[in-house]
Amino acid sequence: MDDLEVASPISVSVLATEPLREAGIREVLRRSAGVTLRSFVPGEPHEVIVADLGRLVDDSLRPLRRSHERYGSVTVAIVDKTTEVDLRAAAGGGVVGVMHSLDTGRNGLLSAVLRASGKIGRPGAARLDQLAEQMRRLRDSHADVRAVPELSDREAEVLRRIAGGLDTNLVAQSMRLSERTVKYTLWCIMRRFSLHNRVHAVAFAIRAGVI
Numbered sequence: 269m270d271d272l273e274v275a276s277p278i279s280v281s282v283l284a285t286e287p288l289r290e291a292g293i294r295e296v297l298r299r300s301a302g303v304t305l306r307s308f309v310p311g312e313p314h315e316v317i318v319a320d321l322g323r324l325v326d327d328s329l330r331p332l333r334r335s336h337e338r339y340g341s342v343t344v345a346i347v348d349k350t351t352e353v354d355l356r357a358a359a360g361g362g363v364v365g366v367m368h369s370l371d372t373g374r375n376g377l378l379s380a381v382l383r384a385s386g387k388i389g390r391p392g393a394a395r396l397d398q399l400a401e402q403m404r405r406l407r408d409s410h411a412d413v414r415a416v417p418e419l420s421d422r423e424a425e426v427l428r429r430i431a432g433g434l435d436t437n438l439v440a441q442s443m444r445l446s447e448r449t450v451k452y453t454l455w456c457i458m459r460r461f462s463l464h465n466r467v468h469a470v471a472f473a474i475r476a477g478v479i
Contacts, residue, residue, distance in 0.1 A: 276302065277302050277303075278304070278315065278316055278381065278385045279304045279306065279314070279316065280297060280303055280304065280305055280315070280318055281305075281306050281307065281309075281314040281315070281316070281317045281318070281341075282294060282305060282306070282308060282317075282318050283308035283317055283318070283319045283320070283321070283332075284319070284320040285320065285321055285322055285464075286320075286464065286465045288451055288454055288455055288458065288466060289455060289458065290307070290320070291448075291451045291455060292372075292451070292452060292454075292456070292459065293318055293320060293372070293377070295448065295452045295455065296372065296373070296377050296378075297377060297378060297381070303381070308331070308335075310331045310334065310335070313335075313338075313339040313341070314341040315341060315342075315385070316343075316344065316381055316384050316385050317332060317335065317341055317342070317343040317344070317362075318343070318344050318346070318377070319332060319343050319344070319345050319363075321345065321347070322347065322348045322464065323347060323349065323353070324345055324347060324354055324357065324358045324363065324366070325353075325354050325357065326354060329354075329357050329358060329360075329361035330361075332361040332363065333360055333362065335362065336361055336362025337362075340362075341362055342362050342364045342384045342387050343361065343362050343364065343384070344363075344364070344367065344377075344384050345358065345363045345367070346367055346368070346369050346372055347366060347367075347368060348369050348462045349462070353366065353403060355399050355400055356396060359395065359396045359399055363399065364383075364387050364398075365380045365383060366399060366402050366403060366406065367380055367406070368406050368409075369458075369459050369462055370459060370460065370462065372459055419457065419473070422443075422453060423453055423457055424473070425443065426439055426443070426450055426453050426454060426457075427457070427469060427473045429442060429443070430454075430466055430469075430470055431470045431473075431474065436450045436451055436454070454466055454469060457469050
């Protein structure tokens, strides 16, 4: 797929439950000209929010709802499990797009951000029926997804070294990579297998016999 183009500047705020997942989202979007990235800060104005919360339930949506009500911000939400989504709470929180963590490659995420940007500040932008249709498509497309433990040599080696107690900086030094590359490699593993953090990634690889 050809790279998408951003016609006018978009400010994107990133909210994630794990620093590594936030770093992965930033790595995907940072090469998109016209997209300005920042961290989500409660109480500050935001335009488009990319929220990687794993699940969409009332408690996790509160800061998004406040931002939507106060500033008209809109949110693209990333979920790990399609069963852990409260659609009514999501719509009330200004969520206008929902995508699975497995679909967050550059064009997929950027396309969702572009669609969301057209709804900034529009009352009723988060339509419950539209979110329900998005969730139906997500459930259909991911109904048969199974986590097959196929890792590249670099991915397996990064996990081995983290399992051995090294942090990302030391892994980067020992493999002669940048720390950003190591973090991006970890994020790709987590996205592909719907893992929550690096501990979960290492445990998954060990159980699967990959490392």
